[in-house]
Amino acid sequence: MNEIKILIADDHSVVRKGICQIINDQPDMKVAGEAGDGLEALAMAKMLIPDIALLDISMPKLNGLETVNMLKDAMPKINIIILTMHSNESYVRQALNSGVLGYVLKDSPSTDIIDAIRAAMHGEYFLSSKIKAGVIDSYLKNKKTQPVIRKYDLLSEREQQVFRLVVEGKSAKEIADLLFLSPKTIEKHSSNIMNKLDVHSRFELLKYAIKIGIVDPASWEE
Amino acid sequence: MNNLTDKIKNSEKQYQHLFEKSPIGIYITDRNGSIFNVNPACLALLGYSSTSHLCGKTLKSLFVNSEDWKKYLQILEKDDSITEFETRLYHRNKNIIAVKMTAAIRNTLTGKLSGYEGFIIDITRFKAKEKEHWELKEKYRTVLENSLAGIYMFENGGHFSYVNPCMSEMLGYDDTDSIIGRPFWEFVHPDDRDIARERGLAREQSEVYPRHYIIRILKKDGSTLWADMRASHVTHMGRPAVVSNFIDITKTKKAEAQIRKLSGKLIDVIEEEKKFLAADLHDEFGQALTSLKFDMERLQKNFTDGAEKEANLCNRIMEKISDLAHSIRLTTSKLRPDLLDHLGLVPTLEWYIKDFKKQRPEIDIHFHAMGFKKRLGAKIELVLYRIFQESVNNILKHSGADQIDIKLICSHPNVIFLCKDNGMGFNITEDGLLPSDNVMGIGLLSMQERVYTLNGKFILTSAKGKGTIIKVELPMLEENNNE
Numbered sequence: 036m037n038e039i040k041i042l043i044a045d046d047h048s049v050v051r052k053g054i055c056q057i058i059n060d061q062p063d064m065k066v067a068g069e070a071g072d073g074l075e076a077l078a079m080a081k082m083l084i085p086d087i088a089l090l091d092i093s094m095p096k097l098n099g100l101e102t103v104n105m106l107k108d109a110m111p112k113i114n115i116i117i118l119t120m121h122s123n124e125s126y127v128r129q130a131l132n133s134g135v136l137g138y139v140l141k142d143s144p145s146t147d148i149i150d151a152i153r154a155a156m157h158g159e160y161f162l163s164s165k166i167k168a169g170v171i172d173s174y175l176k177n178k179k180t181q182p183v184i185r186k187y188d189l190l191s192e193r194e195q196q197v198f199r200l201v202v203e204g205k206s207a208k209e210i211a212d213l214l215f216l217s218p219k220t221i222e223k224h225s226s227n228i229m230n231k232l233d234v235h236s237r238f239e240l241l242k243y244a245i246k247i248g249i250v251d252p253a254s255w256e257e
Numbered sequence: 258m259n260n261l262t263d264k265i266k267n268s269e270k271q272y273q274h275l276f277e278k279s280p281i282g283i284y285i286t287d288r289n290g291s292i293f294n295v296n297p298a299c300l301a302l303l304g305y306s307s308t309s310h311l312c313g314k315t316l317k318s319l320f321v322n323s324e325d326w327k328k329y330l331q332i333l334e335k336d337d338s339i340t341e342f343e344t345r346l347y348h349r350n351k352n353i354i355a356v357k358m359t360a361a362i363r364n365t366l367t368g369k370l371s372g373y374e375g376f377i378i379d380i381t382r383f384k385a386k387e388k389e390h391w392e393l394k395e396k397y398r399t400v401l402e403n404s405l406a407g408i409y410m411f412e413n414g415g416h417f418s419y420v421n422p423c424m425s426e427m428l429g430y431d432d433t434d435s436i437i438g439r440p441f442w443e444f445v446h447p448d449d450r451d452i453a454r455e456r457g458l459a460r461e462q463s464e465v466y467p468r469h470y471i472i473r474i475l476k477k478d479g480s481t482l483w484a485d486m487r488a489s490h491v492t493h494m495g496r497p498a499v500v501s502n503f504i505d506i507t508k509t510k511k512a513e514a515q516i517r518k519l520s521g522k523l524i525d526v527i528e529e530e531k532k533f534l535a536a537d538l539h540d541e542f543g544q545a546l547t548s549l550k551f552d553m554e555r556l557q558k559n560f561t562d563g564a565e566k567e568a569n570l571c572n573r574i575m576e577k578i579s580d581l582a583h584s585i586r587l588t589t590s591k592l593r594p595d596l597l598d599h600l601g602l603v604p605t606l607e608w609y610i611k612d613f614k615k616q617r618p619e620i621d622i623h624f625h626a627m628g629f630k631k632r633l634g635a636k637i638e639l640v641l642y643r644i645f646q647e648s649v650n651n652i653l654k655h656s657g658a659d660q661i662d663i664k665l666i667c668s669h670p671n672v673i674f675l676c677k678d679n680g681m682g683f684n685i686t687e688d689g690l691l692p693s694d695n696v697m698g699i700g701l702l703s704m705q706e707r708v709y710t711l712n713g714k715f716i717l718t719s720a721k722g723k724g725t726i727i728k729v730e731l732p733m734l735e736e737n738n739n740e
Contacts, residue, residue, distance in 0.1 A: 047544040053551030093539060098599050120543055120586060121595060125608040128602055141547045142579040145554050185626045192669035199668050200331050208612055247627060248675045 039156060040067040042085040044076035044102065045118070050141075054089065054118070057145045064152065071191045073097025076103055080113065087152055092119040092126060100126070103133040114155040118148065127162065127170050137161040185248060189231040195223040201237070202244035282377035284646070285363075288370045290316045302356075302379050303350030316373070321345040323355055329360065330698065337362045343380070355384040405504075407484070409490075410496035415458050417442045427505055429477035446473030446481055457488075460499050464490040471506070483510040521710030524703075528593075528639060535593040538585055546582045550575055595643055601632040603665065606645060613649070621660045622651075628667035637731055640707045641665070641674055647700050648676040648727050656680025656725065674729040682719040704729075 041058055045051050055066045058094060067083045070076035080088055092099035103115055116137035117130050127138050136159065137151030143163040144159055154161035162170065190198060198211045204222045207225065212220040234240050244250040270680045276283060282299030286292050293312055295303075303319070305311045320326040325344040332339045343449040345353050360375035401408055407424030417440075420433040428444065430436055436444070442454040449472050459465045468489055474482040488501035557571035589595065596605040603626040632638070645663065652658050657682030666673040698726040701717065704727075708715040713731035 047540065047547075050544050050551075053548045056555070057551065085675040092599055093595065100599055120547065120582060121599075123596060123608060124611075125600055125604050127595055129604065142550060145551060161361050185625075185627055187666075188629075190628060192630065192667075195667060196670040247666065247671065249666060249668055 037064045038063055039087060039150065039152060040065060040083065041087045041089055042066075042068045042070065042076065042080055042083060043089045044070040044073065044094065044099070045091040046071050046169070050091075053145075054148065057148055058152075061149060063147075064069040064164070071095075073099065073102035073105075076102055077109070080106055082107060086114060087155055088113055089118050090115060092117060092121055100129055100133065103130065103135055105229075107134050114158075116148075116151045116155055116161075123167055124166075124170055131160075131170075134161055138166060139163050140165055149172045153179075186232045190228060194224055194228050194231070197221060198228050198232075198240075198244070199249060201225060201228070202241050202250055282379075283374070284316070284377060285372060285374040287372040288317050290373065292316060293372075299377055300595075303346065304352075310349075317584060319346045321347060329358075333360055333362055339375070348376075354379055355381045399475075404502075406502045407504070408500075408502045409436075409441075410498055410500045411441050411457070412461065412493060413497055415442065415454070415461060417441060420497070424503075425658065427482065428474065443563070445477055446475050449473050454571075457499060460488060460490050461497050461593065463497075469616070472503075474503075483507045483509070517706070517709055520706045523708065524707055526583075531592040535589040535595075538589045538592075539595075542585050543582060543589075546578050546585070550578050550582075551576055553578065565668060585664070594642065597638060598635075602638040603629060603642055605642060606665065609645075617653075619659060622663070624663045624665075626665045628669075629665075630667070633672060633733060637672065637733060640711060640731065641672070641729070644674060644704050644727075644729055645676070647704050651700050652676075652678045652680060652725075656682070658724065668730075669733075671730050671732050674731075676727045677724065679724045682721055682723045682725050684721050686716060 041064060043051055043054050043058075045054070048219070049070075051069050052221045056070070057065050058064045067085045068079045070079050070094045073090075076088065076090060076094075077097070090099040090102055094102070097105070099117060099119065103117075106113055106115060114137075115135045116139060117126075117127070117135050118139045118141060120141045122140055130138055136155040139147045139151050140163040143165060147161075147163050151161040196214065197210060200213065205213070206216045210216075210221045214221070227241065229235065232240070232243055234243055243249065274500055276296050277294055280298055282302045283296040284292060285294040285297050289294060291312075292314055295308060295311055300306070300308065300311065303311065317323075317326045320329075322345065329339065329342060329344070330340070339358065341359065342358045342648055344356060344358065346356050348354050357378045358375055359382050360373050362370060363372045365371045366385070399615070401421045401640040402423075404423055407427050408419075408421040409417055409424055410419040417437050420436045422433060425431070425433045425436055428436070429488070441457055442450050445453040445683045447734055453472055456465050469485075470482050471486045472486055474484050474623040476482055485506045486503035491498050491500050493500075509723070553571055553575050557568055557575075560568040560571065594605055594609055606624055606626070610622055613620075613622055648663075652661055656678050658678035660679040662675075662677045664673070664675040705715045708729050708731065710733075711731050713729060717725070719725040
């Protein structure tokens, strides 16, 4: 049986040393490389092609979560485990969203690291026991149901800009002058905005702007 | 014959009546200037009760100024008559009265001088009025022309009709005439010109609010003067006009800018310190504890059968290490929320709200983020996070609200933060400032400072019993993105 090749990324050498010892104590596991930051981890992963990448979150240059995204882009098959002191659910959810299989807390027993590696080799999730139960459930549930998208979220940056100027009472000509575009383009944007927001008149557009709070906060209501 | 005598008698009667009843004083003297007849109006004017008291006195003796008497004679000698001669005469009670006189020479049938006659009108009251007017005018002139504030009036479509010397001096002109007659907007800084012109012309027609504002004025040499101005609509000579005064606050403005820069720097330094401190705690203590834990685990493995006491001790030590690590994490995240750095503003606020709901279930809090395509810059995220914290803390501490609505809206190229509560609210002064005794003062001030350092807008809307709305709008400029 082949040894499991593991890449470790943590900006603290004492911690890396501790992890190495734990991993190398396992007969079927081997630390293939040690990186001190996210960028280094990325470069080493591409070179060493490890089975598992064990990443810290707080790292200079590129943090662990950013590294996950880039690693997954570059090497979709790599299994990633986060090893961190951050137990906040938001991190766990974000990590899971990015395709991480294991989430291990540094103050959990070190056997968690080994368990997470073994689980990941089988494509299974592993979370340290201190992480509140239910995170995976709610993550899996969210994964199935599409998140609610607000109509406003559909607007592009340019459309946001035009929308604001329209509801502030500027004419297409004035907006065109302000944005260095032709009035025709502005008209086009306006009609796209109306479609996306599902409104059918300038008055309705203004009502929408007041409702979401862009115009006058005094009349802002949910 | 009888008929003629009757006619003469009648005519005499008519003239006698006119003489007696005329409201204008009439005097007649002999050729030496001695008065020998005056009418009742003249007696009253000079303060005498009977003709006999006055007759025999010379006209000269009534003159206050002997030079005037000489002039009187000279003119008569030359022209035979005098009109509109203004002088002052002694009243019987030694008071002096101002009069206007006429005089004509009377001749005998043979053409010899027989005396003088004429009218006297008392113009004392008129003179006093004239003096009063003059004094008033002088008073206003003294005030206007020596005022240390610039004062002006414009009318007739925004054209200066009055400018005081202080104003022309402040603007660097040699005299007020260089400004009078020109339209006022020529003197307004281009950035303020359109709005100033619009408001000024509107104010000429009827009052426009606010009447107190800060505006940039262009000096003759092209430099800018910051003016603290008060203007009001008036009616001048039946026509609409605007009067206004202002003082030069350029120095104050410069000082303000400096203070703003300093306080911005101060905030940056504080944040920087917090960041370093949090990083130090994380790096030094957090990591040392982690490696300590690894060591303890290894140590524990050595205590197998028969050494349970030691193994248990190792467990307890590891628990303590874990607790210590936890409290260090709490401290660092108070100093600097690590979520903000790692995940960005929106997930951080979502987490905060979720946590808040658990801690304070009695408060109905909502948070919505709209229109975000990507993360904001680090600096702007931090400022918005601190404003968010401050807003929520203020609400909890002071407002008694049980409903909080928070929104974060990406309105390219700006970002809008809104925080609304249904608490007790507070009154805001006319200038949009908080009353000086307001407990929220410092927190709000520091929020405002943070917003201004990023060239943002801060709007506070509140009233007693009506809740509070905080609206912050920040530009997502490149320069605001880097910490």
